[in-house]
Amino acid sequence: MGMLDQLLHGFSIALTPQNLLFVLIGVLAGTVIGILPGLGPMSAIALMIPIAYGMEPTSAIIMLAGVYYGAIFGGSTSSILLNAPGVAGTVATSFDGYPMALRGRAGKALAIAAISSFVGGTIGVVGLMAIAPGLASFAVSFGPTEYFALMVLGLTAVVSLGGNNLVKGLISAVVGVMTALVGIDSQTAIVRYTFDLPELYEGVEFLIVALGVFALAEVLVMLNRRGQGGARKGVTSLRLSGRELGRIAPPTLRSSVLGFFTGVLPGAGATVASFLSYSMEKKIARDGDTFGQGNPKGVAAPEAANNAAAVGSFVPLMTLGVPGSGTTAILLGALLVLGVTPGPTMLADNPDMFWGVVASMYVGSVVLLVLNLPLIPVFAKVLNTPRAVLVPLVVVFCVVGVYGLSFSVFDLGLLAAFGAVGFLMRRNGFPAAPLILGLILGGLMETNMRRALQISGGDWGVFASEPISAGLLAVALLSLLPALVRAVRGLRRGRVGPSSPEAATDAGAVPDGGSEDQAPTPRG
Template structure:
C-alpha cells in the first residue's frame, strides 16, 4: 500500500499530468494516420524524454502508446483504413456501423471498450505482474507455433459462410509472408534476385492497400450510381447499451491481456482472437462482420488491454512484449534504471507511478476520445466523398512511404489495393489474408525452432503446446460443426460459394436488425458482394 501512495504522489504533479494529456493527444494523431504506428510515435519522441525525469518521460510515451493504439481504430471505423495493425479486426464491424449511419455509435464503442480494456489491463498488470512473468518465460518456440495455429483458426470465423474463399485468402497471406529471407536460415525465398523482395513484404502496406485504398476504388466506382452520404444518427449512450456490450468487452480485455503478455505477439493478433471468441460466445452470430457492436467491443478492448499486457514482461523481465515496449525500455534504461525484478524494489516510485499513470492515461483518453468521437464522425459526414477518398489515398501513400522510407512499400500498397479490389469483387474475405501474413511467420519460426531444439516432434506433448493443440482442434471442430448446422452439408456450402451472385445483388437485411437500419444497410451492402449470406440469415 505504501508503494501505491508513493506512485500516486509521483503522478499527482501538474507537469506529469500535462505530459499525459500531451502524450494522449499526440498518440491520437499518430495512431489515426495510416502507416505511422504507436512504435514510430514513441521512438520519435523518445529523445525528448531523456532530459525529463524518468516518470515524466514514461508518462508522455505511455500517453502516446495508449492513444495511438486506440486511435488506429478511428480511420478503421470511418473509412476502412486501420491506422495501426491492431485495428484491422475492427474494420469489418466498425465500418459496417458507419455505413449504417452509426459512425458515432461505433466510435463511442471503440473509445469506451479501448479505455475500459486498457484500465482492466493496467489493474491486472499492477496486481499480478510478477506472477505473470512466468507465463512469458514458459512460452517456448513450440508454444508459439501452437498459439499461431490456434489464432489461425480465426480465419474460419471471419469467413463464415464463404469458408473456401476465406481459406484461399488466408493461404495467399501466408504465401506473401514467405517472400524474403526466411526467419531461420536467412535463405532468400521467392525473391527473384530483387533486393526489395529480399527485405520481405511488410504487412502494413498490404493492409492499408487491401482495406483502405481498395475501398476508395469501390467508392469511386459506385459514386455515379449511389448517393453515399448516409445521414448520421445521433447517439446517446444508455445503460442497456452498456450492458449489451460489456460481456464481450470483458472477454476481449482478458484475451487481449494474456496475448499481450506473451512477448512478440502483441495486440495485432489479440484483437482478432478476441473477436473470434466474442463471436463464438454470442448466441446470435448473424450480425458479426456486418456491424455487430459486441464484435467491435471485444476487438477494441483486446488491443488496448494488450498494451498493459505487453508491459508485464517488459517491467518484470526486461523483455519487450511488443515493438513499442522495446522502445519504452530505452526510456527507462537511459536514466540508469534496468527493467527487471530489481526495478520493483529499487524504483517503486517509477513502477507504481507507471501503474497509476497508465490508468490516468486511459481516463484522459476516455474523456478526450468520448468528446472527440462526435467530432470525428462529423468529419466523415461533412467532407464530401470527392475530397475524402482522394485524401485517404494520399495519406495511404505517405504513410506507407514513411514506414521504412521505401518507395517499394508504396508499390506494394498499390498492388495490394488492386488485388483487394479484385478479391472483394469476387467475394473473398480480406481479413484472412492479413491474419495469414501476421501468423504465418510466427508459426513457421516456432515450428522450426522447436524442431532444432528437440530434434524431433516430441515437443508436441509438452503441457503448454498440448493444451493449445487441443484448443485448436476444438476450434476447428466448432467451425466445421457450424458450417454443417447452417447448411445441412459441407458440399452444399462449397456449392453455394460457386454460385455467388456478382456485385449488385440486393442482400437480405438481418431479420433482427432495428427497422431504422434497414434502408441504410441495404444501400450500403449493395456495393459489396455479400455472398451466401442469405441462407445464414434465414435461421438466425
C-alpha cells in the same frame, strides 16, 4: 495494503503538474498520430524519442507510455470511419466498425470503441499492478512450442472469418501466410520470395498490406461506384442505451482479460490479442452470424483486447526487460538511452518509476475517455465529407503513413499493388480478413514451429506432449469441429447424390451459414 500504499505513492508521482503535463502530451500526441491511417504507435514513439532524450527518465517513460496506449486508442477512429486502420491492433475493429459507420451508426461505433478501450485499458492496468511480478513466470512459460499452438488456435478463425465461402477464405489466408514468408528466413538465413530486391529482405510491413487491402481497396470501390448513390447516412447519436451497454459488457470484459494475458506473452502483442478476441466472441455470441456486418460486439471485443494487451505488454518489458512487440522494443531502446535498464530488478531498484507509470496509466485512461467522447461528433463528420474530398485525403494519409515507416518509395509501390489486389479480391468475393490473419499469425506460426522442431530434434510429438501446447491445440480442434462436421456431411451427401439440389446448396452454405453478401460492403 502495501500495494495500495505504493499505488498512492505512484499517484503522488503521476499527479505532479509536470508529469500530468507529460501524460497529457503523450496521450494527445498518441491519439492524433493513431488517428492518421498508417501511423501507429511505433511511428508515434519513434517521433517522440528525440524529444524524450534528455528528459527525466520517469517523466519520459510516462510520456512514451501515454503515446503508446493513446495511439492504440486513437487508431480505432480511422478503422471505423474510413476502413483505414491507423494501427495494426485496430485492423479487427474495422471488420464491424466500418459496416456500422456505413449504416449511419458511426457515433455509436466510436462510442463503443472509446468505452471498451477504456475498460480494457483499466482492467489491464489493474492486472499490471496486482499480478505483474507473478506474471513473469507465465510469460516465460510460452516457448516456441506453445506459441505455435497459440497461432494455430488464432488461425482457426479463418473458418469463421471467411464468410460464406470457405474455399475463398482459405485461399485468402494462404496468400496472407505466403506474404508473411517474404524476406530473409530467420531460422536458416535463406532469402525467400524476394526477387533479389533488397527492399524485401526484411519482409513486407504488415501495415502496408492492411492499408492496401482495406483503405485503398475501399477507395477503388468508391471510385468504381461513381454515380451510384453514395448512400452514406448521416451520423446518428453516439448515445448508447442501457440495453446496448448490457449487450457489449460481457464481450468487453472477456476480451479485456484475454487481451491482457495475450499482451503479457512476449511473442504475441496487441494485434494478435485483437484477432483472438474477435474470433472468440464471434464463436461465443449467439448472433455470431452477424459479425462482419456491423455487430457492436465485433467492435467492443477487439478494442477492449488491444488496449488491455498494450498495457499487458509492459509486464515482460518491466519485469523481464524483454520487449513483447515491435513497439515495446522501441520503448526498450528509449529506456536504455535514458539510463533505465528494465528487468527483473526494476521493481525493487526503481519502484518510483514502476508505480509512477502504473498510476499514470490510470490517469491517461481517464484523460483519453474524457478527451475522446466529446470529439466523436467532430470525428464522425468525416463521413459527411464529399467523396471528391475524402478519396484523395484517404490516399494521401495512406501514402504519408507508409512513407513515414521507411522513407522508401518501394513501399509505396507495394501499397499500390496491395490496393489493387484488395480491389480484385473484393470484386471476386474473396474476403480480406483471412489474408490479414494469415499474414499476422502465419509468420509467427511458421517461425515458432521450426524453432520448436529444431529444439526437439525434429520430433513432432512435442506439440502434443507439452501441456500448454496440447491444450491449445485441443481447443483449436474443438472449435473447428462444427465446421468440419458440416463440411464432411456436405461432402458425403454430395457423393451419395451429386444431383441432389439440396446437397449443393448445403455445401455452398459452409461454414457458418452466414449471409455476409447482404452486408452493405461485402467482405466475403
